[in-house]
Amino acid sequence: MKENFSDIIGSEKPVLVDFFATWCGPCQNLVPILEEVAREMGEEARILKIDVDRNPEIASKMGIRGVPTLMIFKGGEVKWRASGVKMADELVALLRQNTN
Numbered sequence: 001m002k003e004n005f006s007d008i009i010g011s012e013k014p015v016l017v018d019f020f021a022t023w024c025g026p027c028q029n030l031v032p033i034l035e036e037v038a039r040e041m042g043e044e045a046r047i048l049k050i051d052v053d054r055n056p057e058i059a060s061k062m063g064i065r066g067v068p069t070l071m072i073f074k075g076g077e078v079k080w081r082a083s084g085v086k087m088a089d090e091l092v093a094l095l096r097q098n099t100n
Helices: 005-009 025-044 056-061 088-097
Strands: 015-020 046-051 069-074 077-083
Touching: 005 015, 005 046, 015 025, 025 046, 025 088, 069 088, 077 088
Parallel strands: 015 046
Antiparallel strands: 015 069, 069 077
């Protein structure tokens, strides 16, 4: 069964969403950082990448004006949001704050 965006962000597990574009340089820099976060968090959290060019309705609904924009959701609520590249340890710390 294919999950939809609202089901995924409605999870009780924190979800880090990376709104990106394929033409965006800083978005490419985030790829290894998000891979590191995924390794560190394992099953505690989920990472979702949303291509804003392929999913304009989701990007619009979330008010994405620039890429990369990172958001953490838990139980359907936005717990954190920032634009630009963040370091893996900062993202891990933010996700851990939302695992309880």
